[in-house]
Amino acid sequence: MNPVSEEQSGPRLEALRLGFIGAGRLAQALALALQQAGAPVAWVGSRRPDGARAMAGMLQACQACDPQGVADHCDLVFITTPDAAIAGVAETVAWRAGQGVVHCSGATSVAVLQPAADAGAWIGGFHPMQAFGADPQAAVRSLPGCTVAIEAAAPPLDAWLHALAQRLGCAGLTLPPGARARYHASGGYASQHVHVLLAEAVRLWQSWGATEQQALDALLPLLRGTLASLARSGVAGGMPGPVSRGDAGTVRLHRQALQAVDPAMRDLYDRLCVRGVALAQAAGRLDPAQVSLMQQTLDALPDQKE
Template identity: 75%
Template sequence: MNEASESGQSVQGMQPAAWAPPEPGGLRAGFIGAGRLARALSLALQAAGVPVVRAASRSDASARALAASLPDCRADDADAVARDCDLVFLTSPDALIAGIARSVSWRADQAVVHCSGATPVAALQPAAEAGALIGGFHPMQAFGADPGAALASLPGCTVAIEAEPPLDALLHDLALRLGCVGLSLPPGARVRYHASGGYASQHVHALLAEAVRLWQSWGATERQALDALLPLLRGTVESLARSGVAAGMPGPVSRGDAGTVRLHRQALQAVDPEMRDLYDRLCRRGVALARQAGRLDAAGAAGVEQVLDAPPDP
């Protein structure tokens, strides 16, 4: 895919950089959108010495709840946030970002930043045309409904930053103050970056759902399945951290155990042929990883692939 087509448009050349942002402690920050990310990020910014003074949302109750959790913050409409804040975070649903950017009255002496992982920064072009600095600031983390737990999950996560100078330096400073790792994301990489997060979060849920279905096939409950599988998952994550993706992979494919793979396929085919098909696809990826790590020789790989190539047992 062409880099420009994936991102929609580079921010290069869109930002006049007529305004030099003050130090983070001298900023007045505001939020348009008051969901889980906004609640966690606003609390973190306040704790890091960046005052959050305005909040707006489609839901007045959500805006009031966010404002009530912060000193000197007031719930208001989106135009008031833009009028009174030096740094505005758009934390609304992705589909609303471009519309908000078009409808709000921006000004030259401010920065407008969205927190979407996949939306191009060019969606904020109306703010850039009004003279504002624009950028992206996306924490790669899943935020739960509990604001305290969401806040605790923020330190240590990576924040993808996409902005031109001087805003990029300010956003990296903010990430550092939040205890996060700032990542400069080049134009065109945003959607691929965001899709990568799905494999480490959303798709893990889908894979565990398949595992739970297997437990339920003999009458076990989801809770019983998760109690057994989550310690395994935690151990897997620890192995990944220590050894990396390829070298740390466990299981029969990494050992070239074609017999166990055959038995797995038979059992899964009996439960659901689509489940067996997904297993086959994942095993083929696993063969490549095991070969990459030097844990599986050509003969072992061929043995596993021969089993995967065979028609499933009826």
């Protein structure tokens, strides 16, 4: 990589004037975290002036303005609007050369910021792999240790973003162009889809009259143990359950019970088991005979007898 001259590098991290366009949950949590990390946000703008004022009031020495005011005053601008609004912000705001313009979407291509690049700004992405709830302070506490996906072609912007991730106590991940949607979908499996799977489990408890709370009281400790096993032994090595040990008899009983409740639920179970068999086989946990028996079990039409 060629060395970057002082003129090309922009201001040092300590001197950066940071601003946000968009004042929702992610913006509030990230701005508060940056302030606590010694990188205060000076300006915040939003299409909703009351939202900008409310967020500015949460921060020290931060002023509310319109989106153009953020671009006029700041060296590095985080666009934290809903994904569908990012392109509109990039098109309607006047940017300048040597300025960093970064969106915080997990799935949206950095290419939507091309109008800023055409004006000479450095464009990129900065996405914390974390869920942001309604409590900004709780979200701030959840940030340390998480991964931040960073995409920036310009070396100065790349250096700024990695330095900010480090300040936040996060691991900066350099994401190659074109990988954002795959990266973001992976987060869905570890977050959104877990809720869907637990909803299926709760339905089974409710089928005999138990409540959702009773189900969660029983299942959440199991989930916490599963997470600990994942961290300790890896994806395949830490996988529990009948599929991982080739217990076709238990899988057969599961399929019969699920078919009686809802054939669509049994179908989802089957699809997950097929993937589980492949995972266990790749890890050397199932021999060919066990794999064949599991495949036969999953291919058979289940009856409704337990």
